[in-house]
Amino acid sequence: MVIAVCSGSFDPVTYGHLDIIARSARIFDKVIVAVLINSKKKSLFSVEERVELLRQATAGMENVEIDSFEGLLIEYMQKRGARVIVRGLRAVSDFEYEMQVASINKKLDEEVETFFMMxxxxxxxxxxxIVKEVASYKASVSDLVPPVVEKALKEKLGQ
Known part of the structure; x- marks a missing residue:
């Protein structure tokens, strides 16, 4: 069984994230969507809220599991028996940064492969x-995030 991990802050999860997750779920036996706990980063949603929003947004994806972790992704993957990191790329500028991260991850664990998906x-x-910025001005984000996330954004931003 090939277990892949798609990690990130997901603050909040967008249709772009969900596209990468759904496509990964068609390729790998199991996809763990892992919300990174980063106490140094100021997030709009708590880790628990992000996990719950992801659970609701991926409810129909049978082989997708939602979790959270703190620390090095490689250590989390070793605990979960995962061997593939899935990273979505939007532009060439994303690739530069992601290549550096993939290189250090490979140095930390030669068995782990990084799978880049456009x-x-x-x-x-x-x-x-961008979603948070648009939502903060009370503009519609219905074509950017699932309804559950749009509702949560409105509640969080007092709209």
Whole structure:
């Protein structure tokens, strides 16, 4: 069984994230979507909220599991028996950074492979930061995030 991990902050999860998760789920036996706990980063949603939003957004994906972790991704993967890291790429600038991360991960564990997946063109501009910015101005984000996330954004931003 090939277990892949798709990690990130997912603050909040977008249709771009869900596209990568769904496509990964068609390729790998199991995909663990792992929310990184980073106490140094100021997030709009708590880790628990992000995990719950991801659970709801991926409810129909049978081989997708939602989890959270703290520390090195490689250590988390070793605990979970995962051998593949899935990373979505939007632009060439993403690749530069992701290549550095993949290289250090390979140095930490030679058995781990990083699988780069190009985002669907319709999501190439999309990021959680953009979603939060648009939502903060009370503009519609219905075509950027699932309804459960849109509702959570409105509640969080007091709209």
């Amino acid at each position: 985002t669907n063109n319709k999501y190439s501009y999309l990021s959680s930061s």
